[in-house]
Amino acid sequence: MSRRTAAVLVAVPWTVGMLWASPPAGMAGVVILAVAGALFGVAWVWLFGWVMRRIGVPVW
Numbered sequence: 001m002s003r004r005t006a007a008v009l010v011a012v013p014w015t016v017g018m019l020w021a022s023p024p025a026g027m028a029g030v031v032i033l034a035v036a037g038a039l040f041g042v043a044w045v046w047l048f049g050w051v052m053r054r055i056g057v058p059v060w
Helices: 003-021 027-054
Strands: none
Touching: 003 027
């Protein structure tokens, strides 16, 4: 599994959970949470790759 696929598998449930836990008041809130979910996925990919390289494990 690629890191991008793993990021999607992490970011989508996180975003859905955020939408479920604190429903936004309008469309702007949905967009903000969707963007936050995308940023979370990007940060997860970057952090995961950084940690794996740091401990010496090959990153796929």
